[in-house]
Amino acid sequence: MAAVTYELIKTCKQSGARLGRVHTPHGTFETPIFMPVGTLATVKTMSPEDLYDMNAQIILSNTYHLWLRPGHDIVKEAGGLHKFMNWDRPILTDSGGFQVFSLSALRKIEEEGVHFRNHMSGEKLFLSPEGAMDIQNALGSDIMMAFDECPPYPAEYDYMKKSVERTSRWAERCLSAHKRPEDQGLFGIVQGGEYEELRKQSAKDLVSMDFPGYAVGGLSVGEPKDVMNRVLEFTTPWLPDDKARYLMGVGSPDSLIDGAIRGIDMFDCVLPTRIARNGTCMTSEGRLVVRNAKFARDFRPLDENCDCHVCQNYSRAYIRHLIKCDETFGFRLTTYHNLYFLLNLMEQVRQAIRDDRLLDFREEFFEQYGFNKP
Ligand SMILES: CNc1nc2cc3c(=O)[nH]c(N)nc3c(CC[C@H]3O[C@@H](OC)[C@H](OC)[C@@H]3OC)c2[nH]1
Numbered sequence: 001m002a003a004v005t006y007e008l009i010k011t012c013k014q015s016g017a018r019l020g021r022v023h024t025p026h027g028t029f030e031t032p033i034f035m036p037v038g039t040l041a042t043v044k045t046m047s048p049e050d051l052y053d054m055n056a057q058i059i060l061s062n063t064y065h066l067w068l069r070p071g072h073d074i075v076k077e078a079g080g081l082h083k084f085m086n087w088d089r090p091i092l093t094d095s096g097g098f099q100v101f102s103l104s105a106l107r108k109i110e111e112e113g114v115h116f117r118n119h120m121s122g123e124k125l126f127l128s129p130e131g132a133m134d135i136q137n138a139l140g141s142d143i144m145m146a147f148d149e150c151p152p153y154p155a156e157y158d159y160m161k162k163s164v165e166r167t168s169r170w171a172e173r174c175l176s177a178h179k180r181p182e183d184q185g186l187f188g189i190v191q192g193g194e195y196e197e198l199r200k201q202s203a204k205d206l207v208s209m210d211f212p213g214y215a216v217g218g219l220s221v222g223e224p225k226d227v228m229n230r231v232l233e234f235t236t237p238w239l240p241d242d243k244a245r246y247l248m249g250v251g252s253p254d255s256l257i258d259g260a261i262r263g264i265d266m267f268d269c270v271l272p273t274r275i276a277r278n279g280t281c282m283t284s285e286g287r288l289v290v291r292n293a294k295f296a297r298d299f300r301p302l303d304e305n306c307d308c309h310v311c312q313n314y315s316r317a318y319i320r321h322l323i324k325c326d327e328t329f330g331f332r333l334t335t336y337h338n339l340y341f342l343l344n345l346m347e348q349v350r351q352a353i354r355d356d357r358l359l360d361f362r363e364e365f366f367e368q369y370g371f372n373k374p
């Protein structure tokens with residue numbers, strides 16, 4: 001029995017978006033879903049109890065970061081990542097492919113793997129498909145990601161073609177190095193940039209290897225939103241209907257809705273937690289920079305349409321005061337609300353799919369949030 005399976009519940013008659021469930025060894029979650037990012041084994045400033053309270057179903061952590069600090073051997077000795085961070089719902093770990101290309105300056109890509117420098121110490125390091133699998137095996141995540149190259153945007157066709165072919169060979173090596181397929185699901189990552197035939201080639205290569213789920217990688221790397229949407233439109237049709245689809249690194253409210261409409265089930269992004277730490281909040285009326293002086297005497301909640309714990313109990317004036325004083329509690333309040341906002345948005349998306357009206361919901365949400373403003 002595969003560790004991770006996808007169950008298609010229904011498709012929205014109006015938009016074609018999917019309502020589904022993903023079953024994992026640590027629990028089942030409904031899709032489309034947003035997954036909070038906890039790169040260093042913590043969703044910054046949130047406790048597991050906070051995450052349970054806001055109904056977070058699955059969180060992310062990262063091979064590259066945990067390999068460097070504290071070391072995956074320590075996490076393994078602790079009994080794995082779930083035990084180490086006291087989180088007993090599903091965990092997805094990225095393979096480190098992206099960080100190697102985004103964090104470390106000097107790097108050299110070879111067939112064997114990637115030579116690069118530790119982005120903190122400058123120490124020379126090497127990561128291969130086999131190494132990335134060993135680390136994720138030690139972490140014990142429910143969903144592991146294949147080791148891939150996430151090329152920069154834009155990239156020449158010839159470079160992209162060679163990269164896609166190597167990423168497919170690396171995916172094969174990940175499958176061969178996958179020690180516990182009955183305990184951990186391994187997702188392949190489709191690459192190919194903005195080139196339709198390369199996306200098709202990458203998807204067909206990976207589907208022929210029969211992964212339990214597939215990510216669409218190489219996006220949210222600086223390309224315009226219409227390029228992302230077009231890539232999704234010609235990529236998801238090559239992925240099987242009975243497997244989960246994960247769009248990596250995507251998280252603004254409009255992109256979540258537009259991704260769901262184009263057949264994506266799972267999303268992750270550091271956006272809500274990162275902007276929270278500089279005092280920017282997502283609200284039903286658009287973004288609100290709570291440190292702004294105009295909120296000094298504003299005793300309303302961050303979002304008058306939000307029923308989260310923060311909006312029930314704290315005011316903009318109080319949160320502004322804490323953020324201005326660099327008080328950690330302030331960042332906890334903005335982070336909790338931003339995560340709740342996106343988790344709640346995805347519940348509304350799932351409800352709109354149940355009611356076959358996701359395109360109508362998109363219009364209503366974009367209007368209220370201000371996405372349609374010229
Ligand atoms: C922001 N835009 C964005 N585009 C991305 C594309 C790729 C990709 O093609 N391949 C791989 N392997 N990873 C990608 C990632 C990293 C996501 C991870 O990076 C970490 O967030 C920064 C987090 O780690 C807990 C997350 O875990 C899945 C992307 N992020």
Ligand SMILES: [Zn+2]
Pocket residue numbers: 302303306307308309310311337340
């Ligand atoms: Zn709120």
